[in-house]
Amino acid sequence: MPKRFASIWFRNLLTDWKAIRQAGLKGKAYVFAEPDHGRMLITALTNEARKYGVTEGMTVADARVIAPDLQVFDGKPGRNLKLLTGLAEWCLRYTPLVQLDPPDGLLLDVTGCTHLKGGEKAYLQEIVSRLKAIGYDVRPAIADTIGTAWGVARCATSGLIVPEGEHRNALMPLPPSALRLPMNQLLKLRNLGLHQINSFIYIPNAVLRRRFGKDMVLRLQQALGQEVEYLFPLKEPVPYSVRLDCLEPVRTRTAIEIGLNDLLERLCKRLYGEGLGVRSAILTWYRVDGKNGHISIGTNHPSNRTQHLFKLFFIKLETIAPGLGIELFVLDALKTEPVSDKQSEIWSAGGGADSEEVAELLDRVAGRIGTAHINRYLPGEHYWPERTPEPNANFKKKPESEWRTDKPRPMQILDHPERIEAMALTPDYPPKLFIWKGEQHIIVGADGPERIEREWWLEPGEHRDYYIAEDETGRRYWLFRSGHYNAENNQHWYLHGFFA
Amino acid sequence: MTATKEEIISKLRQDMIRWEGFRPPQPGTDNDLGLGPVAAAFQDGVFPTGAIHEFISNCPEDTAASGGFIAGLVQKLLGNGGACLWISYTRRIYPPALKLFGVDPDRVIFVDVPLQKDVLWVTEEALKCEGVATVICETKDLSFTESQRLQLAVEKSLVTGFVLRKDVKKVNTTACVTRWQIRPVRSQLRTGMPGVGHPRWQVELLKVRNGRPGNWTVEWKKQNFQTITAPQLTEEARRYA
Numbered sequence: 001m002p003k004r005f006a007s008i009w010f011r012n013l014l015t016d017w018k019a020i021r022q023a024g025l026k027g028k029a030y031v032f033a034e035p036d037h038g039r040m041l042i043t044a045l046t047n048e049a050r051k052y053g054v055t056e057g058m059t060v061a062d063a064r065v066i067a068p069d070l071q072v073f074d075g076k077p078g079r080n081l082k083l084l085t086g087l088a089e090w091c092l093r094y095t096p097l098v099q100l101d102p103p104d105g106l107l108l109d110v111t112g113c114t115h116l117k118g119g120e121k122a123y124l125q126e127i128v129s130r131l132k133a134i135g136y137d138v139r140p141a142i143a144d145t146i147g148t149a150w151g152v153a154r155c156a157t158s159g160l161i162v163p164e165g166e167h168r169n170a171l172m173p174l175p176p177s178a179l180r181l182p183m184n185q186l187l188k189l190r191n192l193g194l195h196q197i198n199s200f201i202y203i204p205n206a207v208l209r210r211r212f213g214k215d216m217v218l219r220l221q222q223a224l225g226q227e228v229e230y231l232f233p234l235k236e237p238v239p240y241s242v243r244l245d246c247l248e249p250v251r252t253r254t255a256i257e258i259g260l261n262d263l264l265e266r267l268c269k270r271l272y273g274e275g276l277g278v279r280s281a282i283l284t285w286y287r288v289d290g291k292n293g294h295i296s297i298g299t300n301h302p303s304n305r306t307q308h309l310f311k312l313f314f315i316k317l318e319t320i321a322p323g324l325g326i327e328l329f330v331l332d333a334l335k336t337e338p339v340s341d342k343q344s345e346i347w348s349a350g351g352g353a354d355s356e357e358v359a360e361l362l363d364r365v366a367g368r369i370g371t372a373h374i375n376r377y378l379p380g381e382h383y384w385p386e387r388t389p390e391p392n393a394n395f396k397k398k399p400e401s402e403w404r405t406d407k408p409r410p411m412q413i414l415d416h417p418e419r420i421e422a423m424a425l426t427p428d429y430p431p432k433l434f435i436w437k438g439e440q441h442i443i444v445g446a447d448g449p450e451r452i453e454r455e456w457w458l459e460p461g462e463h464r465d466y467y468i469a470e471d472e473t474g475r476r477y478w479l480f481r482s483g484h485y486n487a488e489n490n491q492h493w494y495l496h497g498f499f500a
Numbered sequence: 501m502t503a504t505k506e507e508i509i510s511k512l513r514q515d516m517i518r519w520e521g522f523r524p525p526q527p528g529t530d531n532d533l534g535l536g537p538v539a540a541a542f543q544d545g546v547f548p549t550g551a552i553h554e555f556i557s558n559c560p561e562d563t564a565a566s567g568g569f570i571a572g573l574v575q576k577l578l579g580n581g582g583a584c585l586w587i588s589y590t591r592r593i594y595p596p597a598l599k600l601f602g603v604d605p606d607r608v609i610f611v612d613v614p615l616q617k618d619v620l621w622v623t624e625e626a627l628k629c630e631g632v633a634t635v636i637c638e639t640k641d642l643s644f645t646e647s648q649r650l651q652l653a654v655e656k657s658l659v660t661g662f663v664l665r666k667d668v669k670k671v672n673t674t675a676c677v678t679r680w681q682i683r684p685v686r687s688q689l690r691t692g693m694p695g696v697g698h699p700r701w702q703v704e705l706l707k708v709r710n711g712r713p714g715n716w717t718v719e720w721k722k723q724n725f726q727t728i729t730a731p732q733l734t735e736e737a738r739r740y741a
Contacts, residue, residue, distance in 0.1 A: 356631070357629055357630060357631030357632075358582075358583045358609075358629065358631040358632060360629075361625060361626060361629040361631070361632065362609070364625055365611060365622050365625060365626070368618060368621065368622070369611070369613055369614060369615070369618055369622065370614070373611060373612045373613060373614055374609060374610070374611050374612075375609070375610040375611075375612060376606065376608075376609050376610065377595040377605055377606060377610070378606050379596070379605075379606070385594075388596050389594070389595040389596055389605065395609075398606075399606050403596055403599040403604070403605060403606075404596070404599075405599050405600055408600065409594055409596045409597040409600065410564065410594055410597060411564040411565075411567040411568050411571075411593065411594065411597045412560055412563055412564040412567065412592040412593060412594065413592055413593075413594035414592065415592070444686070445686075445687070445689075445694065445695060445696045445697075446694075446695065446696065447695040447696050468695075468696050469696075470686065470687060470696045472686070473684075473685075473686070474683075474684045474685040474686035474687065474700070475561040475684050476561075476564075476684060476687075476696060476699070477561075497564075497594060498560050498561050498563070498564035499564060499568075499684075499696075499699065500564050500565050500567060500568025500569070500571075500597070500601070500684070500699045500701075500720070
C-alpha cells in the first residue's frame with residue numbers, strides 16, 4: 001500500500017490556546033513575549049496583531065508604539081511542545097502513528113486510516129472541524145511524502161489533498177520555504193531570484209549541493225520521495241491492540257462494561273488464534289473533552305480467557321471517570337506469552353483445572369493488593385534461619401531440594417529477634433530463666449545448643465547458639481545466644497520464635 | 501404411633517442439620533483427619549470440611565500452638581489436591597516448620613495483605629474459589645456478619661476455612677461451625693530424659709454446631725494426632741517424681 005502522510009499546521013498555536021483558556025480574548029490583538037538580552041521579544045501573535053504590522057521577533061516596546069491596545073502575555077519556553085504533545089495524544093484516535101513537528105505542527109501516518117472516516121477528504125474535514133470546535137485554527141494536507149504534506153499545508157493556497165503520485169506537480173508552484181529550509185538558505189534563494197521550486201527543481205543535484213549544501217538536496221529529495229524519511233511516532237505501536245470507537249459518547253458503567261467486554265472478546269479471539277495469552281494489558285479511554293486515562297492489569301500466567309481478564313479489569317473499573325462521555329477505548333496487550341495447551345500442573349496432586357482457577361484467583365488478589373504481597377517459598381540452601389525459606393515468584397517451579405526435618409523449627413518466628421534478659425549459669429547450657437516483655441519464664445526443659453554460623457560471604461557478625469526452651473506452663477520458645485559464652489555476664493540473648 | 505412420632509422428629513433433625521449448611525460427607529472421600537477421639541465431638545463423628553472453623557488465641561505462644569494444630573489438619577486436607585492459602589496481615593509463620601506437620605511449605609501460598617481491612621476481602625475471594633482446598637486466615641476481628649459471609653462462601657465451594665483470631669479481647673458470636681482454643685502444655689519425655697518432647701496441646705472445643713464441646717490433651721507424634729487420655733504415671737515415674 002503506498003504511504004500517505006498528513007501534516008497538520010497550527011497557524012496560531014499559542015495564541016489560540018490562550019483564547020481557549022481565557023474567554024473574551026478572541027478577536028483581540030495580543031502577543032506572547034519572552035525576555036531576551038534584557039528586552040521582551042514577541043514570540044507568538046494573533047492575526048489581529050499582524051494587521052498592525054507587528055511581527056515575530058519585534059520588541060514589545062516597538063510593538064506598543066504601532067499598536068496601542070496590544071495586550072502582552074508572558075511566554076514560556078517549551079510550552080508549544082507541551083501543547084503539541086497533548087494534541088498528538090488527542091490525534092491518536094485518528095491514527096496510531098503521530099509525530100510531533102515542532103514548533104507548530106503534527107505529522108500523521110494516515111496509511112490505511114482514512115477509509116474509516118469515509119475517505120481522505122472527510123478524514124481531514126473531521127480533524128479540522130473538531131480542532132476548530134476546540135478553538136484551534138489549523139491547515140492540514142495529505143500527500144505521498146512527509147515533505148510535500150508539510151509544504152502544501154503551509155504554503156499552498158488550494159489542493160490540500162495531493163492525489164497519489166502527484167506530489168511533484170504539487171510542489172512546483174510552491175515557494176522554497178515549503179521545503180523546510182533554514183532562513184539563511186531561503187534568503188540566498190530569494191537573492192538569486194528563485195521564488196518557486198520549479199525554478200530550481202531541474203538544476204542537477206550536484207550543482208545544488210555545491211551551492212547550497214547537502215541539506216537542501218536532502219530536503220528536496222525527501223519531498224520528492226527520492227529519499228526515505230521516517231516518522232518517529234509519539235508512542236510505539238503495540239502489536240496487539242484493539243480499539244472501540246463509540247457511536248455516542250459513553251457515560252454509564254453498564255455501557256463501559258459492554259465496551260470492555262467487546263474489546264476483550266476481540267483481543268482474546270486474536271490471541272487464541274495465535275496461541276498467545278496476556279501477561280499485562282492496559283485499557284486507555286479518551287473522553288470527549290480531550291482528557292484521557294488508563295487502567296492496567298497483570299496476570300500470573302498468560303491468559304486469553306475473556307471472563308478472567310474482565311474480572312481483573314472489573315476490580316479497577318470504578319476509577320474510570322467518564323465525565324461528559326468517553327468516545328474511544330483502546331485496549332493494548334503490552335506483554336504476551338505463549339499459552340501451553342496442556343495446562344501445566346502447579347501442585348502435583350491437584351488437577352489441571354484447579355491450578356488455573358487458583359492462578360486466576362491470585363490475579364484478582366494481586367489486582368487488589370499487589371503482586372509483591374503474594375509469596376511462595378522454596379527450600380533455600382542456607383542454614384541461617386532468615387534465609388532458609390527462599391521467596392520464589394514462579395508458582396510452577398518445583399523445589400530442587402527437600403525441606404529439612406532433622407532439626408525442629410518454630411511455628412512462629414519474629415521478623416527481628418527480640419532482646420531478652422536471660423540467666424545462664426553454665427557455659428553452653430540453656431538459660432535457667434529469661435525475662436521477656438516484663439514476664440519471667442522459668443525454663444524446665446531445653447534442647448540445644450544448635451550452633452548456626454553466620455554466612456560470612458553474605459554478611460559479617462556473630463554466630464548464634466540456639467536452644468529450644470520450655471517453660472513451666474508448657475510454652476516453648478526458640479532462644480539464642482549471640483556469640484560465645486563469656487563469664488563477664490554481658491552475653492546477648494534473644495528470643496526468635498515460638499514452637500507449636 | 502409413638503414410633504412414627506420419633507421417626508418424624510429424627511427426620512426433622514436431619515433436615516435441620518441440612519438447612520444449617522451441613523452436608524453429609526461425600527462417599528469415596530476420606531474425611532478422617534486423624535483426630536481420633538476428638539472427632540467424636542462432631543456430628544456423625546466426622547470433622548466438618550467445607551465449613552469455617554474459628555481459633556482463638558491471646559498470645560503468640562497460643563498462636564504457634566494453633567498454627568501447629570491447623571497445619572496437622574491441613575496435611576490431610578491437602579491430600580486430595582488443591583491449593584492452600586495462608587492469608588494474614590502481620591505474618592509470623594515460619595514456612596519450614598510446616599514440614600514438621602506434614603505440609604509441604606512450597607504448596608502453601610502466603611498472602612501478606614498490607615491493609616488489615618483487605619484480609620477478609622481476600623479470604624472471601626479465596627473461599628469462593630473451588631480450586632482451593634483450604635484457606636487459613638489470620639485476623640483480629642471477625643464480626644457476626646463477616647463470619648456469615650465467609651460461611652456462605654464455603655457452602656457453595658466446599659472449601660475448608662480456618663480463621664485464626666489473634667489477640668482476641670472480647671469473644672463475640674460468629675457463624676463459624678466450631679470454635680477452638682489451643683494452648684501449649686508441657687511436653688512429656690520418657691522419664692528421666694532431659695530436653696523437650698513432642699508438641700503437646702490442650703485442645704478446647706468451646707463451641708461446635710450439632711456436636712458436643714470438649715477438652716482434650718493432644719500430642720503431635722509421628723506425623724499424627726495422638727490423644728492423651730490419662731496422665732501416664734507409671735511405677736517408674738512415680739519413683740522418680
